[in-house]
Structures are given as structure tokens and as C-alpha cells.
Amino acid sequence: VPSRSIAEVGEFAFLASLVARVPRGRATIVGPGHDCAVVRSAGRSLLLTVDAMVEGVHFDRDWLSPRQIGCKSFLVNASDVAAMGGRPTACVVSVGVPATYRARDLSDLQAGVVAAARAVGASVVGGNLSRARQLFVSIALLADAPPRIVTRRGARPGDFVYVTGTLGDAALAVRLLQQRRPRSRPVPAAVLRRFREPAPRLRAGRVLVASGLVSAMIDVSDGLVQDLGHLCGQSRVGAVIRAATVPRSRAYCLHAGAGDTLALHGGEDYELLCTVPKRHVKRLQQARRGLGCRITCIGEITAERGICVVDASGQPMRLAAGGFDHFRDRD
Numbered sequence: 660v661p662s663r664s665i666a667e668v669g670e671f672a673f674l675a676s677l678v679a680r681v682p683r684g685r686a687t688i689v690g691p692g693h694d695c696a697v698v699r700s701a702g703r704s705l706l707l708t709v710d711a712m713v714e715g716v717h718f719d720r721d722w723l724s725p726r727q728i729g730c731k732s733f734l735v736n737a738s739d740v741a742a743m744g745g746r747p748t749a750c751v752v753s754v755g756v757p758a759t760y761r762a763r764d765l766s767d768l769q770a771g772v773v774a775a776a777r778a779v780g781a782s783v784v785g786g787n788l789s790r791a792r793q794l795f796v797s798i799a800l801l802a803d804a805p806p807r808i809v810t811r812r813g814a815r816p817g818d819f820v821y822v823t824g825t826l827g828d829a830a831l832a833v834r835l836l837q838q839r840r841p842r843s844r845p846v847p848a849a850v851l852r853r854f855r856e857p858a859p860r861l862r863a864g865r866v867l868v869a870s871g872l873v874s875a876m877i878d879v880s881d882g883l884v885q886d887l888g889h890l891c892g893q894s895r896v897g898a899v900i901r902a903a904t905v906p907r908s909r910a911y912c913l914h915a916g917a918g919d920t921l922a923l924h925g926g927e928d929y930e931l932l933c934t935v936p937k938r939h940v941k942r943l944q945q946a947r948r949g950l951g952c953r954i955t956c957i958g959e960i961t962a963e964r965g966i967c968v969v970d971a972s973g974q975p976m977r978l979a980a981g982g983f984d985h986f987r988d989r990d
């Protein structure tokens with residue numbers, strides 16, 4: 660049998676088979692397949708996560724300044740910690756750069772990582788620098804785990820699906836940056852900021868987990884439909900999403916155009932997606948003021964597997980593309 664490429668297997672199918680073969684260690688409380696692992700260390704529970712940003716895959720050098728690349732590399736990890744209700748403490752940073760990369764830019768990039776970590780009470784405690792064909796930044800982040808652990812696995816049929824903030828801005832920014840011509844209008848600042856300087860929902864994540872009201876949670880990094888698919892897959896359930904209720908920013912509504920589906924499948928929003936049992940909905944209404952952002956009900960968990968997005972008249976919508984798959988979505 661000829662060995663298939665990762666692109667042929669698919670990013671998520673490959674990861675699923677890999678995860679199934681990873682043996683459970685002595686320190687493992689929650690293993691792979693969630694936003695963070697939960698590990699036991701000296702009697703305490705810690706969250707551990709890793710994520711990379713790669714030039715030409717996650718960004719172009721003229722879309723993000725070196726400082727923004729550093730900041731964002733940290734923040735995408737912090738978003739995974741937010742999804743588990745944790746508090747980031749320390750990180751190590753691995754950077755790969757072409758030999759021609761400017762030393763001053765590398766200093767700015769590093770300053771971005773340090774500033775982003777500091778802003779959420781964490782510190783950079785080590786790193787590694789190597790030569791590479793393209794710029795990449797990989798960060799492993801450690802965080803204090805909350806007393807109660809919420810993963811992607813607890814959603815049950817009948818639970819309501821909620822999302823924080825608004826969706827689609829970052830993907831819209833990428834689309835506008837890609838389309839940009841010499842004399843086209845500038846990309847709106849509010850939309851660009853969501854792509855360049857994402858703000859992970861650390862506070863909302865902690866409040867939601869501590870409240871005991873959410874049954875499962877994930878951050879939206881690859882697009883709503885795809886990330887909800889991961890949550891539902893782990894929980895062995897499905898979901899119905901009402902497209903018209905998906906929260907969009909004013910800037911998005913102004914610039915994306917009516918009927919646009921970027922808010923449903925565009926990536927890099929770094930909002931939180933969670934499920935809430937019906938009996939807790941009233942208490943969630945009371946807790947929402949402490950979140951520091953809006954939270955919107957967009958649908959419901961179903962026993963029937965699969966994600967169904969329905970339009971305003973209740974008809975299932977056919978979406979043009981799913982979320983991001985590293986080995987399928989190539990330029």
C-alpha cells in the first residue's frame with residue numbers, strides 16, 4: 660500500500676489516529692484532544708498547551724509587524740488556556756528565522772511575546788533560536804488549572820450553544836488584505852485589529868468555568884462550524900446553529916456584505932464557544948455581567964450527529980467551505 664500524504668489523510672483525521680495511539684502517562688489528567696492538557700505536578704493540576712505561527716501559513720510579513728507576530732503567537736496559546744478557564748503563568752518560546760532576518764526585527768518580535776505574556780500575568784522563562792527557511796514562532800504555555808475542569812467532552816442533547824463576542828472580523832481582515840490592490844480602500848481599523856491583536860477571553864473563560872454552568876467549552880480558532888464540530892465530536896453529539904443569531908460586529912456587517920458566511924466558518928476569532936444545560940440558562944443570564952464581553956445563544960445540541968446551520972426560515976444552509984485544515988487549504 661503506497662503511503663498517503665498528510666494532505667490526503669487530512670489534518671484532523673491524522674491527529675485523531677495519532678491521539679488514539681498516545682499512551683496515558685502517570686501525570687495525565689486530561690490528555691490530547693482538548694484545548695489544553697491537564698497534568699498533575701507535585702499534587703497540583705496544571706494546564707499545558709503549545710501552538711505555532713508560521714510565515715506563509717498563518718501570516719505574511721507585511722500583514723503583521725514583528726512585534727504583532729510575537730504578541731499574537733502568545734495570545735493564540737492564551738486563548739486555549741481561556742477555553743479551559745485557566746490562568747497563564749509561564750511560557751517557553753521557540754523561534755526559527757532565515758539567516759537574513761534583521762536582528763532588530765527579532766528583538767521586536769521577542770518584545771511582543773514578553774509584553775503579551777506580561778499583560779496577562781505570565782512570564783517568558785526560556786526559549787530557543789534556530790535557523791529556518793521561513794519565520795516561525797512556537798510557544799508552549801503553562802497555566803494554573805481551575806479547581807473544576809471543563810473540556811470539549813461534556814455537551815449533552817438539549818444544551819444551548821453560546822458564543823462570546825462577535826465572529827468573522829479576523830477572517831474578513833484576511834480576505835481584505837489578500838484582495839488589496841494599490842489603490843483600494845484601506846482595511847477598516849476595527850476589523851484589522853481583531854486579526855492583528857486578538858484578545859483572548861481569559862476572564863470570561865475563568866468566570867464561565869468557575870460558575871459551574873457550562874458543560875463543555877472550546878475556543879474558536881479554526882472557524883465556528885469546525886470548532887463546534889470538534890466539541891460535538893468529543894461529546895458524541897451534534898448541533899443546530901441558527902445563522903441569523905451568530906453575533907457579528909458593526910464593522911463586519913458594514914464591510915462583509917449581506918449573506919456572507921465568513922462569521923460561520925472564518926478562523927482566528929479567538930472567542931469562546933460553550934454549551935449550557937437548559938436548567939442553568941437563567942443563572943447564566945445573571946453571571947453574564949462578570950464576563951467582560953457579550954455572550955449570545957446561537958443554537959442547541961442535538962443527539963443526531965453533525966453540525967446543521969439553518970437560515971432565518973429554518974432551512975439548512977449549504978456552506979461553501981469548512982474551517983481551516985493545514986494540509987488542505989494551501990495557496
Ligand SMILES: [Mg+2]
Nearest residue numbers: 694739878880
Ligand atoms: Mg483551541
